[in-house]
Amino acid sequence: MESRIADVIGLKTQPAALLWADNKPAHATEFKPGNWACIMWLAAGAAKGKAGVCSRDTFGCFGGGVGMGFGDQYENFPGGKGCFRYFLSSGNDGWETGRQAAEQVKPFMRKEAFDHFMHGEGYFKTPDLVQRYIDSLPISDIPGKYVVFKPLGELTDEETPQSIIFFVDPDQLSALVVLANYGRGDNENVIIPYAAGCQTIGIYPYREAQSERPRAVVGLTDLSARVYVRKMLGGNLMSFAMPMALFEEMEANVEGSFLERSVWRSLISGR
Template structure:
């Protein structure tokens, strides 16, 4: 598949496609079963031209398993969902069950990960608010054994059905994508920017949007941890912009007569040298 939109806005990276599969692609990158890893590691590999695959035993981390559509994996977090709620907020050293769980997992964790487990990532004010956050997520279970990430250009549309297309761009490019999504709608609430893990912004959120009659784009990478991992690998400053296939086609169809052929966008591209 080819994206005229990606070409028109001068993307550095080929868009990433999320699709479901019944079999594992050959030579695809995959986390080892039961081993920790951030989905952003795989995102970076795909942006460099590789293919990545995930299943119910190789999704990297519990947030990643949830974000990719393998159900509520927070239930399997060390010590249970309660420990995850303390991990994302004030830390597991704040309650007895958490301290007991910390002693059990300490031999298996890297020092930095153990520090976060015990003292918390402080992304939420309280464990109770983390519980509300989890309840608000569009958690789902995908209807296939595998979730595949691959470059858009490698998708054969007659053989594969993309679920989500994800653009990665700088602020000028994200602004252009936002304008283009709104171009044919007649109202201005067509892009959402939920606070979510990086993988959730390209996984379960746009998958939920795909079920809407008028799907919205999902702006992502406001996850600080995901940004750290991705910046280490890409040495670049990007946001993600995920759209269900229906919206992707709408954007492609609206491109020709839109602002992207005008002087304002041309000048902005020149100023940004992209």
């Protein structure tokens, strides 16, 4: 499968396709069971031409398990969901349950991870607000055994992606936002939720795919994920995930659109 959009906006990496599968591709990158890793590495790897796969045993981190649609994995966080609420906010050193959990997990955590566990990542003001955040997530449990990331050009005719992911700079992001609204007649067809990087390419596009008018999802507002992706793709990028129906709609709308006119051409000239 090819993308005219990717060509006309000058995408530097390949579009990555996310799909559900009961079998994993041969030679796909997969994390070891129980090892910490970031799902965004698999998406970035697919954008660079290498297929990746994860399962309920190999999703890398608890947020990644949630993001890929393997249920509410926050329940399995060390110390339970209570400790996760403190981990994402003010830290577990301020309450007895958290301190006890910290002693149990310290031998198994990297130094940086343990520091976050104890003192918090500071992404929410209070643990109660973290719970409200969890309650707002479109947590899902997908039917497939695996989530697969593949370069778009390597999809077979039998494979149907759940979403297509572009890694884009500000000019390209602007063009995709315009194109997502081009054939709609209104102006709120792209969302930018606060969520983990993997959640903005996974469960949020999954939810949008159930709508009659699915929206695109902008991601990589996750600061931690930005650090990890920068090492693979460079900085100054955002993710733009489209449910398959919206991707096809946008592909069909390239011809005759602003992407063939002088303003866009002048913007990208000399890049």
